[in-house]
Amino acid sequence: MTDPLLQDQASGEAEAATKAAVFCAAERLFALHGFQNVSVRDITAAAGVNLASVNYHFGSKDALLFEIFRRRTAELNRERARMLHEANDRHDGKPPVREILEALFAPPLRWGSPDNERRISVQFIIRSRSEGTEEMREALAKDVSHLARFADALIAARPELPREDVYWRLHFCLGMVHNNRFAEFDRLHVLSDGLTREGDVDALLQRMLDFAEAGFLA
Numbered sequence: 001m002t003d004p005l006l007q008d009q010a011s012g013e014a015e016a017a018t019k020a021a022v023f024c025a026a027e028r029l030f031a032l033h034g035f036q037n038v039s040v041r042d043i044t045a046a047a048g049v050n051l052a053s054v055n056y057h058f059g060s061k062d063a064l065l066f067e068i069f070r071r072r073t074a075e076l077n078r079e080r081a082r083m084l085h086e087a088n089d090r091h092d093g094k095p096p097v098r099e100i101l102e103a104l105f106a107p108p109l110r111w112g113s114p115d116n117e118r119r120i121s122v123q124f125i126i127r128s129r130s131e132g133t134e135e136m137r138e139a140l141a142k143d144v145s146h147l148a149r150f151a152d153a154l155i156a157a158r159p160e161l162p163r164e165d166v167y168w169r170l171h172f173c174l175g176m177v178h179n180n181r182f183a184e185f186d187r188l189h190v191l192s193d194g195l196t197r198e199g200d201v202d203a204l205l206q207r208m209l210d211f212a213e214a215g216f217l218a
Contacts, residue, residue: 015057018047018049018053018057019053019057019058021047021048021049022043022044022047022049022053022054022057022058022064023064023067023068024047025043025044025046025047026038026043026047026054026064026065026068027068027072027120027121027124028046028120029042029043029046030065030068030124030127031120031121031123031124031127032120032123034127034131035065035127035131035132035133036131039061040054040055040061043061043064062133062135065132065133065136066133066135066136068124069124069125069128069132069136069139070139072121072124072125073125073139075121076107076108076111076121076125077146079107080103080104080107080146080150081103081146081149083102083103083106083107084100084103084104084149084150084153086103087099087100087102087103087153088153093156094156094157095153095157096157097154097157097158097213097216097217098209098213100150100153100154100157101173101208101209101212101213101216102205102209103150104150104173104174104177105173105176105177105205105208105209105212106205108122108125108177109177109201109204109205109208110201110205113201126178128140129178147170147174150170151166151167151170154166154169154170154216157216158216158217161216166216169215169216172212172215173212173215176208176211176212
């Protein structure tokens with residue numbers, strides 16, 4: 001006779017595996033093809049699960065989208081916060097501008113590298129900014145708690161700058177992050193007649209830091 005506890009455990013593990021399969025398949029399809037071009041049927045077919053799995057585990061396609069967005073942005077911002085915390089520890093709570101900006105830039109840049117398995121997550125987050133649901137747009141517009149710690153650190157690093165200038169310069173830096181994607185480098189390569197081919201993430205990071213740090217020290 002089968003142990004009911006073992007049956008429940010096996011059932012729970014199967015449900016968790018199905019939910020994870022749906023999540024990963026949806027993230028990849030949405031990132032590659034766009035939010036509107038992917039159906040629930042596409043997701044369940046790619047995941048190899050029952051058509052009802054999306055609604056059963058997530059409630060709806062939009063709810064699944066938001067769950068992917070919520071989880072991936074939280075992971076990215078935790079990595080940024082960890083790097084900023086380490087910079088604080090190295091400098092007794094007052095890290096220099098360059099190290100603050102490195103904590104902001106490095107995680108998404110490294111995730112987005114063509115050889116990084118997190119590249120799909122970055123592509124998904126990028127699409128969220130232009131194709132996201134109302135709930136996602138609301139979060140992007142109003143959930144700025146993860147940015148507040150960077151603003152505070154930059155204010156402490158450049159106390160002589162008016163706060164308004166610090167916030168504007170941080171905004172311009174975020175524009176660098178949002179628009180600096182490996183997929184766009186081909187156009188820059190053409191524009192520069194081949195001078196700007198860059199496949200080294202760390203070298204690219206240093207270029208970004210040189211530019212952004214100069215903006216804060218000006």
